[in-house]
Amino acid sequence: SQQGEEDPQALSIQEGENATMNCSYKTSINNLQWYRQNSGRGLVHLILIRSNEREKHSGRLRVTLDTSKKSSSLLITASRAADTASYFCATDADSNYQLIWGAGTKLIIKP
Amino acid sequence: DVKVTQSSRYLVKRTGEKVFLECVQDMDHENMFWYRQDPGLGLRLIYFSYDVKMKEKGDIPEGYSVSREKKERFSLILESASTNQTSMYLCVTTGQQETQYFGPGTRLLVL
Numbered sequence: 001s002q003q004g005e006e007d008p009q010a011l012s013i014q015e016g017e018n019a020t021m022n023c024s025y026k027t028s029i030n031n032l033q034w035y036r037q038n039s040g041r042g043l044v045h046l047i048l049i050r051s052n053e054r055e056k057h058s059g060r061l062r063v064t065l066d067t068s069k070k071s072s073s074l075l076i077t078a079s080r081a082a083d084t085a086s087y088f089c090a091t092d093a094d095s096n097y098q099l100i101w102g103a104g105t106k107l108i109i110k111p
Numbered sequence: 112d113v114k115v116t117q118s119s120r121y122l123v124k125r126t127g128e129k130v131f132l133e134c135v136q137d138m139d140h141e142n143m144f145w146y147r148q149d150p151g152l153g154l155r156l157i158y159f160s161y162d163v164k165m166k167e168k169g170d171i172p173e174g175y176s177v178s179r180e181k182k183e184r185f186s187l188i189l190e191s192a193s194t195n196q197t198s199m200y201l202c203v204t205t206g207q208q209e210t211q212y213f214g215p216g217t218r219l220l221v222l
Contacts, residue, residue, distance in 0.1 A: 043201070045212075088153065101153045103152060103153035
């Protein structure tokens with residue numbers, strides 16, 4: 001069943017701008033992950049943030065987590081054409097290592 | 112390096128055919144999952160397995176079956192393919208409550 005919801009569904013920005021995507025979920029979680037999927041390719045793991053963390057950085061990526069609002073945001077700074085992809089958040093809400101996925105945000109970076 | 116492989120990247124089948132999608136992982140992981148991904152719907156879980164010869168239904172098992180005879184191999188079977196099973200199929204494995212590892216996906220077209 002779908003728990004995560006990404007917002008917006010689609011985002012188009014100019015190269016060099018920052019891109020922000022949001023994810024909301026419904027139940028308590030152990031951690032939240034962000035993935036990228038390029039067109040026609042498999043999913044690539046970007047970053048994992050645990051429920052006791054508020055912010056995490058990885059290169060040009062910055063993820064925040066607000067457990068009181070059950071939401072997370074993914075910020076990509078200084079976007080590049082290669083960042084064009086769909087971005088998914090996924091949460092684990094039980095102990096069976098099974099992730100629950102949102103429908104994704106389609107990000108287009110215009111050169 | 113973690114490796115999850117799927118038997119085909121692209122597959123075209125006719126309605127009524129029996130279809131086998133194979134997934135092999137080299138990480139000695141117990142947990143393996145089959146998802147399908149459709150535009151605007153995100154990932155939906157079809158079946159999963161926590162051990163050899165063990166299987167459990169996911170959210171949308173109808174029209175599918177699975178086989179896990181060996182730890183490294185998890186097969187998804189479409190008993191009688193239908194056009195609504197045209198989709199991208201993703202195999203995933205995970206060994207701990209952390210990142211899941213994805214295969215490259217199989218894009219199946221049922222005519």
